[in-house]
Amino acid sequence: GDSVTQMEGPVTLSEEAFLTINCTYTATGYPSLFWYVQYPGEGLQLLLKATKADDKGSNKGFEATYRKETTSFHLEKGSVQVSDSAVYFCALSDQGRRALTFGSGTRLQVQP
Amino acid sequence: ETGVTQTPRHLVMGMTNKKSLKCEQHLGHNAMYWYKQSAKKPLELMFVYSLEERVENNSVPSRFSPECPNSSHLFLHLHTLQPEDSALYLCASSQPNTGELFFGEGSRLTVL
Numbered sequence: 516g517d518s519v520t521q522m523e524g525p526v527t528l529s530e531e532a533f534l535t536i537n538c539t540y541t542a543t544g545y546p547s548l549f550w551y552v553q554y555p556g557e558g559l560q561l562l563l564k565a566t567k568a569d570d571k572g573s574n575k576g577f578e579a580t581y582r583k584e585t586t587s588f589h590l591e592k593g594s595v596q597v598s599d600s601a602v603y604f605c606a607l608s609d610q611g612r613r614a615l616t617f618g619s620g621t622r623l624q625v626q627p
Numbered sequence: 628e629t630g631v632t633q634t635p636r637h638l639v640m641g642m643t644n645k646k647s648l649k650c651e652q653h654l655g656h657n658a659m660y661w662y663k664q665s666a667k668k669p670l671e672l673m674f675v676y677s678l679e680e681r682v683e684n685n686s687v688p689s690r691f692s693p694e695c696p697n698s699s700h701l702f703l704h705l706h707t708l709q710p711e712d713s714a715l716y717l718c719a720s721s722q723p724n725t726g727e728l729f730f731g732e733g734s735r736l737t738v739l
Contacts, residue, residue, distance in 0.1 A: 547726045556732070557732055558633075558717055558719075558730035558732045558733055559717070560730065561727050561728075564726065564727065566726075604670070608726035613658050613660075613682070613683075613721065614660060614672045614675050614683060615726065615728060616669075616672075617662075617670040618669055619667065619668060620669070620670075
């Protein structure tokens with residue numbers, strides 16, 4: 516079945532540091548890929564997405580590129596802020612299914 | 628109100644109690660979902676409703692009983708729960724074929 520694997524956290528960075536959160540997936544067919552973010556006390560919200568190989572999703576300074584050859588969708592940001600502290604979830608949507616398959620989440624803590 | 632609203636936000640119940648979680652969406656979506664979020668585990672899909680019909684049920688114990696009376700409302704009826712059922716229960720909605728889920732803030736359930 517489909518699965519998503521994320522790097523374990525927490526990831527602790529200083530403000531303005533470079534961020535990478537790794538995500539790899541297994542799926543049948545050609546899934547769409549997503550990053551969701553969950554701020555403390557809130558539900559998940561979509562951060563960015565990519566629907567086909569080599570697409571780059573971007574939002575709020577975050578980027579991720581759909582790499583079919585390595586089955587990866589790593590999240591990056593050039594300069595993190597304290598307000599980016601949250602839990603980040605990688606997810607995929609396979610053909611024929613409405614629901615998303617999520618990874619276990621990676622907690623990011625940014626220190627001033 | 629807009630978005631996806633869940634009530635109650637917090638619920639404490641004994642193992643012999645019967646309670647319900649409620650979800651309401653004001654986005655005009657036709658699919659609704661229940662996910663379970665436990666510490667250090669991937670989000671677990673519980674149920675999917677499309678046009679008020681249950682289309683997915685991921686081997687959830689019968690002590691969880693969903694109900695979708697219309698496309699805007701979704702309930703999760705709870706009875707004779709176990710302490711390991713304590714978790715954050717997230718409701719989401721979507722339009723078909725977008726892959727983007729809109730989440731509520733969740734209902735934090737504690738079973739004593």
